[in-house]
Amino acid sequence: MKKTIKAAVAASVTGVLALTGCSVAGGSSDSGETVTVNAFSVMEAANEPVFDDFEGTADGADVTFQTSYGASGDQSRAVVAGADADVVHYSLETDVTRLVGEGLVAEDWKDNATNGIATSSVVVFVVRKGNPDGIETWDDIVEPGVEIITPNPGSSGSARWNILAAWAHITGNGGSEEEARAFTTSLLNNTIALPGSGREATTAFTDGSGDVLLSYENEAILAKQNGADIDYVVPPDTLLIENPATVTVDADETAQAFLEFMTSPEAQADYAQSGFRPVVDGVEIEDVEGANDPADPFPTPQTLFTIDDTFNGWGEAADLYFGDGEEDNPLGIITELQQTTGQVGEE
Known part of the structure; x- marks a missing residue:
């Protein structure tokens, strides 16, 4: 149809x-x-x-x-x-x-x-077939013992969308920057691998590492089209890529x-x-093969944040969150949290 x-x-x-x-x-x-x-x-x-x-x-x-x-x-x-x-x-x-x-x-x-x-796409949770851990929301992935894989924000564009989606889950729902820092810290502490790219992160997950992978919806659909034994969850609130x-x-x-x-x-x-x-x-x-519902492949999330409305665009967000601290570029918030948690990842 x-x-x-x-x-x-x-x-x-x-x-x-x-x-x-x-x-x-x-x-x-x-x-x-x-x-x-x-x-x-x-x-x-x-x-x-x-x-x-x-x-x-x-x-x-x-x-x-x-x-x-x-x-x-x-x-x-x-x-x-x-x-x-x-x-x-x-x-x-x-x-x-x-x-x-x-x-x-x-x-x-x-x-x-x-x-x-x-x-365009949205940030989703890629999970094991049947979602055995019952991961449905952002709060679920920061529970103790949940093993997260996401690419490294220092080297991967997809990772930057992922981590800002997590940040928006807090600030976009009325939380403070302090609460967003705490939530992102919990997410990083649960992260067991930060591969250099989104495709490397997908490979790590499909090879058996981790409980949940933060990824693009299109990447999850492509993985399923290529035979990966996974499922994916569009969380109630997410970020438009x-x-x-x-x-x-x-x-x-x-x-x-x-x-x-x-x-x-x-x-x-x-x-x-x-x-x-x-x-x-x-x-x-x-019908889109690999989508959760091929006949309705792109469900509307309850809340869909955008980079412009939530972060004032990439022109502001890139340095504020991902600045490398070199020369005249101050250390970004996410870069700082990666260093604080020791989660500097792979280049």
């Missing part, structure tokens, strides 16, 4: 193994045009049907895609260092604003209908056309099959 999905942003109540490297996909005409896509790793499988559908449009005829995938921050820094990119698609807004600061992306890149966002995309200043009109296609209902339906929540309204979605 098909289900028409509204954009994840509108739903807010309160406000395959990916490989690093390059590959070529799409049309093979020597006279065609090449669009270079530089993206965070989880987009590798998700982009393939989107490329195929774009090639079926007038703008996409005879287009070949050159792709590079990897950790979001690493991809962004590679573009600064000279890697080719027409379209960039990252986990965090700060990985795009790095390019703005280098003059590689226009300052007005967010001036469009989706505010620069191409894909928003992944930005834009073109570089030297990109031509074909790259711009592809960027616009990425947020079309057709492309968003493709992304939904990989577990991403649509960022535009009116998207018709077939």
Whole structure:
């Protein structure tokens, strides 16, 4: 069956193994045009049907895609260092604003209908099949003895979404910063591994470590599609994950056309099959394999926090929570708590 999905942003109540490297996909005409896509790793499988559908449009005829995938921050820094990119698609807004600061992306890149966002998800709890520990809420995961895996906020974009979702559980529900620090400290004390990336964290969990994994909903759905013997829980309150995309200043009109296609209902339906929540309204979605309810794959949480409403955007949140303490960058709140608890994780 098909289900028409509204954009994840509108739903807010309160406000395959990916490989690093390059590959070529799409049309093979020597006279065609090449669009270079530089993206965070989880987009590798998700982009393939989107490329195929774009090639079926007038703008996409005879287009070949050159792709590079990897950790979001690493991809962004590679573009600064000279890697080719027409379209960039990252986990965090700060990985795009790095390019703005280098003059590689226009300052007005967010001036469009989706505010620069191409894909979205929410933070979820990945649990053992059947959820034997009965983990349903944030409070459940800080109970004594619960073993948590989450990637390292010092190196992973997905980890930053995860840890801010935990923080928002306190402050977004009326708690103080002191209470949020205490809750986050309990979460870190229960954490048995902080792998360097979200994909490494998923691998650690599916290999048998831990009771609960903090992750993206789309990552959990992808893991189930790939045969992982897991379940996942969308907690009553969680954080909306928003992944930005834009073109570089030297990109031509074909790259711009592809960027616009990425947020079309057709492309968003493709992304939904990989577990991403649509960022535009009116998207018709077939059953999503791997979702808790394939016919209703993206349930609306009771409370859905956003980075803008709860944390005043990444422009403020990045340094406030994740500053590394070097040079003129003060030590961030989460960075400090990691050091205090000894949970500095893997790079």
